[in-house]
Amino acid sequence: MTPQTADDNFEIPPPEAIGHERGSLTRIVQELVFTVDHKKLGLMYIASGLLFFVVAGLMASLIRIQLAVPRNNFLEPDVFNRLFTMHGTAMVFFVGMPMLFGFANYLIPLMVGARDMAFPRLNAFGFWVFFFSGLLLFFSYLGAPGLYAAGSAPDVGWFAYSPLTAKAFSRGHSTDYWTLSILLGGIGSIATSINIIVTALCLRCKGMILGRMPLFVWIYLVVAFLIIIAIPPLSACQIMLILDRYFGAHFFDTQAGGSAVLWQHFFWIFGHPEVYILMLPGFAIASEVIPVFSRKPIFGYPVMVAASVLIAFISLGVWAHHMFAVGMTSIGNTFFAISTLLVAVPTGIKIFNWIGTMYGGKLRFELPMLFCLAFLFQFLIAGLTGVMLGVAPFDWQLTDSYFVVAHFHYVLIGGLLFTIFSGIYYWYPKALGKMPNFKLGLLHFLLFMAGFHITFFPQHISGFLGMPRRIYTYDAGRGWDLWNLISSLGVILQAAGILFFVINLIYSYVKGGKAGDDPWDAWTLEWAASSPPPDYNFETLPEVRSRRPLWDLKHPDDPDWKYE
Amino acid sequence: MTAAPAQSLEWKLPSARKVAVISLILTESSLFTIFLVAYLFYMGKSLNGPYPSEVLAFPLLATIALLSSSVTIVFSEMALHRGNKAAFHVWWAITIGLGTYFLWFTGMEWKHLIFTENLTLATNVFGTTFYALVGLHASHVIIGLLLLTLVFVLSLLGKVAGDHREHIEMISWYWHFVDAIWIVVVTVVYLISTRY
Ligand code: HEM
Ligand SMILES: [Cu+2]
Numbered sequence: 164m165t166p167q168t169a170d171d172n173f174e175i176p177p178p179e180a181i182g183h184e185r186g187s188l189t190r191i192v193q194e195l196v197f198t199v200d201h202k203k204l205g206l207m208y209i210a211s212g213l214l215f216f217v218v219a220g221l222m223a224s225l226i227r228i229q230l231a232v233p234r235n236n237f238l239e240p241d242v243f244n245r246l247f248t249m250h251g252t253a254m255v256f257f258v259g260m261p262m263l264f265g266f267a268n269y270l271i272p273l274m275v276g277a278r279d280m281a282f283p284r285l286n287a288f289g290f291w292v293f294f295f296s297g298l299l300l301f302f303s304y305l306g307a308p309g310l311y312a313a314g315s316a317p318d319v320g321w322f323a324y325s326p327l328t329a330k331a332f333s334r335g336h337s338t339d340y341w342t343l344s345i346l347l348g349g350i351g352s353i354a355t356s357i358n359i360i361v362t363a364l365c366l367r368c369k370g371m372i373l374g375r376m377p378l379f380v381w382i383y384l385v386v387a388f389l390i391i392i393a394i395p396p397l398s399a400c401q402i403m404l405i406l407d408r409y410f411g412a413h414f415f416d417t418q419a420g421g422s423a424v425l426w427q428h429f430f431w432i433f434g435h436p437e438v439y440i441l442m443l444p445g446f447a448i449a450s451e452v453i454p455v456f457s458r459k460p461i462f463g464y465p466v467m468v469a470a471s472v473l474i475a476f477i478s479l480g481v482w483a484h485h486m487f488a489v490g491m492t493s494i495g496n497t498f499f500a501i502s503t504l505l506v507a508v509p510t511g512i513k514i515f516n517w518i519g520t521m522y523g524g525k526l527r528f529e530l531p532m533l534f535c536l537a538f539l540f541q542f543l544i545a546g547l548t549g550v551m552l553g554v555a556p557f558d559w560q561l562t563d564s565y566f567v568v569a570h571f572h573y574v575l576i577g578g579l580l581f582t583i584f585s586g587i588y589y590w591y592p593k594a595l596g597k598m599p600n601f602k603l604g605l606l607h608f609l610l611f612m613a614g615f616h617i618t619f620f621p622q623h624i625s626g627f628l629g630m631p632r633r634i635y636t637y638d639a640g641r642g643w644d645l646w647n648l649i650s651s652l653g654v655i656l657q658a659a660g661i662l663f664f665v666i667n668l669i670y671s672y673v674k675g676g677k678a679g680d681d682p683w684d685a686w687t688l689e690w691a692a693s694s695p696p697p698d699y700n701f702e703t704l705p706e707v708r709s710r711r712p713l714w715d716l717k718h719p720d721d722p723d724w725k726y727e
Numbered sequence: 728m729t730a731a732p733a734q735s736l737e738w739k740l741p742s743a744r745k746v747a748v749i750s751l752i753l754t755e756s757s758l759f760t761i762f763l764v765a766y767l768f769y770m771g772k773s774l775n776g777p778y779p780s781e782v783l784a785f786p787l788l789a790t791i792a793l794l795s796s797s798v799t800i801v802f803s804e805m806a807l808h809r810g811n812k813a814a815f816h817v818w819w820a821i822t823i824g825l826g827t828y829f830l831w832f833t834g835m836e837w838k839h840l841i842f843t844e845n846l847t848l849a850t851n852v853f854g855t856t857f858y859a860l861v862g863l864h865a866s867h868v869i870i871g872l873l874l875l876t877l878v879f880v881l882s883l884l885g886k887v888a889g890d891h892r893e894h895i896e897m898i899s900w901y902w903h904f905v906d907a908i909w910i911v912v913v914t915v916v917y918l919i920s921t922r923y
Contacts, residue, residue, distance in 0.1 A: 281743045357750045365743040391750055395758035403765070406859060411849030414765065414859075420774040420852045429761060 199283035200698060204290050205269030206594060209587070211294055212261035218301070219253035220661065222246045224654050227618070231651035233639035243635035244318035245337075249300070251321030252341065255437065256348050257297040259575070262583050263444040264289070264355050267383050269594065271359060273689035273696060274377045276368025276705040281361035285354050292351030296344045303340030317341035320633065322434060323404075325415035325426040330408050339408065346401040349394045356387040356394075363387075368688070369706040375727075377687045377710070378461060382447035382471050386440055389475045393436035400429045424489055431482035439478040442574060443471060445542075445582035446513060449535050452589050453517050455685045456532035457524030460711060460723070463516045470509035470516075477506045487558045496555040503553030510546055514539065529683070530604040534585035537612050541577025545570060548623070563633075566626025572619045584611075584664070591671070592678030596694045600675060603667035607660050614656025621646035686711035748897045752904045755867070759908055762863055763915060766856040771923040773851035779920045782844045789832035790913055793868075796825035797906045800899045807895065812882075819879055822902070826872045833865050853923075857916065864912050867905045874898050 198204065226246050229238040238246070268286065272279055280286045303316045317337045319327050328338045363384045367376065376384075404426075406412035413419035415426050454461045461467060483491060483499040491499075517539060526532065548570040552558050561567065584607075591599045625646040630637065637643055681690040690713055692700050709715055709723035770779075803818030837858075840846045848858045878895060881887050887895070 282747070353754055357747055357754070360750050361743045361746045364746050365740045367740060369738045388753075391754035392757045395754055396761045399758055399761035399765075403859065406848065406855070411847075412855040412859070413849070413852050414855055420769070420772045421855075422768070425765065425768060429765075432761075 199287045201268045201272050201280045201286060204286055205265045207290060208261045208265030208268060212258050212265060215253050215257040215297055219250050219258060222250040227651040227654045230647050233637050233644055235636055240635045245316040247633055248317045248320050259441040260352060261293055266586055267359050270689055271362055271380055271383060273692060273700055274380050274687050275366055275371060276688050277366040278700050280358050281366055282358050286358050289351045289355035293348055296347035300344040303337055307335055307337040307340050322430050325423050326417055328404060342401045342404050346398055349398045353391055353394055356390040359383055359387040368704050371707050375707060375710045378450040378467055379447040381468050382443050385471045385475045386443045389436050389440050393433050396429050397433035427486050431485045435482045436478050439474060441579055445579045448582040448586040449517060449538060452531045452535045452585050453520050455683050456527045456529060457521045459520055459524040462519035467516055470512045473509040477502060484553055487555045488562045500553055500555045504550060507546060507550050531585040531589035533608050534581045538578055538581040541573055545573035545577055561626055563631055564626040565622040565630045565632055568632050569619050569622035569626060576615055592682045593689055593694050595672055596678050597671050597675030598678050598682060599671045600667050603663050607663040607667060610656050611660025614653045614660055617653030618650050621649045686713045688712055744893055744897055748900055762860045766860045766915060769852040769856045770920050773853040775851050777844050777846050779853055779923055782840060782846055783917055783921050785917045786832060789829045792825040793829045793906055793909050796822045797903050800902055804899055823875050826868060830868055864908055871902050871905050
């Protein structure tokens with residue numbers, strides 16, 4: 164590790180000047196811009212993820228208003244197209260990704276007993292590249308009309324199928340903003356992932372062999388490998404698209420012998436691993452929260468590691484289940500159907516292990532645990548609809564319908580977002596030193612959970628009834644009216660839930676009780692640092708002898724390392 | 728384990744630099760794979776000429792130059808290990824020379840293809856995938872050359888010391904990677920696709 168040596172010319176300021184400008188606005192901004200501290204960057208990732216989350220959530224609310232009743236004139240069709248494109252792109256790339264990197268940044272160095280990430284400046288680079296690529300995407304609303312005033316924000320859908328994105332069909336610069344922003348974001352993601360890999364492998368404190376590394380870090384190691392393998396295809400797609408749009412290349416130009424399906428293959432080679440890149444961090448959070456609130460060590464630690472590796476591996480070979488309707492050979496269909504169903508096996512193993520962890524445990528229903536329990540049920544439903552869609556003939560019937568929309572929202576909200584909330588409540592005391600308010604949190608939980616199911620469960624049904632996704636309106640009397648109305652009403656509850664969440668974050672910071680170093684009586688190293696941890700994390704670097712170093716510390720008579 | 732696990736006195740972890748460079752090479756390989764697949768996918772699918780069999784000639788000298796630069800960089804490293812700065816500089820300069828020759832060759836080849844054979848990125852899908860793939864590789868050669876030159880200049884200025892050995896080793900890993908990719912590219916582009 165290279166020490167962060169201070170500049171040789173540095174002069175120690177007189178004592179009365181130390182901390183003098185602290186707290187002034189310029190000083191705060193300067194600190195945020197210059198910082199290379201993993202904890203600050205982690206919180207900045209999470210905060211900007213929440214910001215984009217609120218914006219993209221408002222877009223979704225507009226979509227639901229438009230769809231609440233048939234033949235609604237609330238939004239123009241082209242505005243509608245922009246909204247669902249921006250919503251999807253933002254949620255995947257500028258909410259999901261920064262959230263997962265935020266948790267990684269904040270927690271991995273603490274959990275492995277290190278003072279920072281392996282490359283702190285690269286870390287800051289990763290954050291700022293991500294942040295500006297997000298701004299670039301939203302700036303398209305202003306910048307994309309360009310000289311010809313054609314277009315506004317991107318409107319080609321979050322997977323931007325070709326040849327819709329070709330210069331001839333997508334005038335103006337909206338698609339360019341989309342593609343550049345994705346390309347840039349990918350660079351940041353790869354930089355940060357390499358940082359995660361190196362931190363997890365090379366910065367572990369004394370005694371933390373791989374078999375003692377917290378599951379959270381293990382799963383993130385797998386995710387980081389998945390990112391550095393799966394993001395380059397996406398970047399390649401964008402490079403090809405730019406070459407097509409600006410240099411007259413023919414990658415996706417069907418009139419010159421190019422193939423429109425090639426984009427689909429390349430995009431989904433990235434796209435399917437991406438959904439697991441988003442979901443595995445949720446598993447990582449659940450694997451920390453569930454044991455602590457069941458008062459039992461995780462059931463089947465090595466199996467959990469193996470299942471994560473297996474999921475990552477299989478998920479690289481299932482992409483064409485997004486393309487069953489394109490018309491593949493029957494061998495292709497069979498292969499991708501089987502591999503898709505195969506993912507359910509390691510996923511199921513994980514669910515069993517979490518349940519096994521809770522079985523016979525002394526459950527404590529604190530906020531993080533509540534969200535994790537809901538996650539388990541909701542993710543199960545999502546996995547089941549996923550398995551249904553993985554069966555090729557079934558998918559032919561329901562692809563591009565609201566059933567698919569329901570499926571992936573059950574995964575991404577019911578699975579990922581719920582674990583993110585769980586993680587935020589779980590580590591809030593560590594990061595800010597205050598306990599989150601339970602009553603506000605409970606309101607958030609109940610309202611959001613109810614709203615989520617009310618919004619998305621009916622979409623399974625409207626999908627079965629044949630409602631295609633991405634239509635801006637529909638005729639009355641097709642049997643879709645009621646389900647769409649219910650779906651839109653659910654948004655009100657979800658919004659109320661998020662409101663309580665935001666209030667809770669602020670209220671608890673101001674009024675919350677002091678947390679202390681280890682409020683949940685947990686076992687991993689981050690709880691050995693003070694709350695919030697000092698810049699250097701640990702005064703002396705810790706040394707571990709088991710997977711639960713804090714348990715060993717608290718129970719010297721019955722330490723884990725005797726049994727592991 | 729029954730007894731308390733003996734804490735080994737030495738706590739060894741892999742080198743951060745090496746793990747980072749291996750990860751970088753992994754992610755770059757993934758990028759190249761996609762461009763290679765695109766090239767293979769469009770082989771023989773051009774609607775109009777020129778076709779690979781008409782315009783591509785096997786770049787024998789350039790290939791020999793690039794591959795032998797992987798050997799000279801190893802000689803250079805060995806010289807550094809022995810502490811022989813002069814030999815290090817000579818071999819390093821030869822490596823840069825060989826890489827530059829390769830780049831110059833690519834430039835000449837492209838000039839010929841563009842101005843004599845009328846093959847550009849926009850001519851057909853062969854042109855599109857050819858320039859994308861070979862260009863991606865060439866851009867990596869350029870990055871490699873910049874790194875090599877940087878080390879050379881710093882070393883002449885006396886700024887390269889003993890503890891930079893690993894930095895130099897990493898640059899040489901990257902250079903080996905660029906060469907290895909070329910073996911695949913040259914096989915696919917100049918041997919396989921010239922059947923079309
Ligand atoms: C048991 C595991 C899963 C299976 C078997 C599965 C299967 C599928 C299938 C077959 C489709 C294609 C439907 C179609 O377009 O016709 C699909 C779509 C989708 N899945 Fe899953 N899935 C699983 C888990 C996940 C997870 C964990 C996530 C994300 C965290 C996810 C996110 C998505 C998304 C975003 C789409 C829609 C993409 C789009 O068309 O815009 N899925 N899933
Ligand atoms: Cu998928």
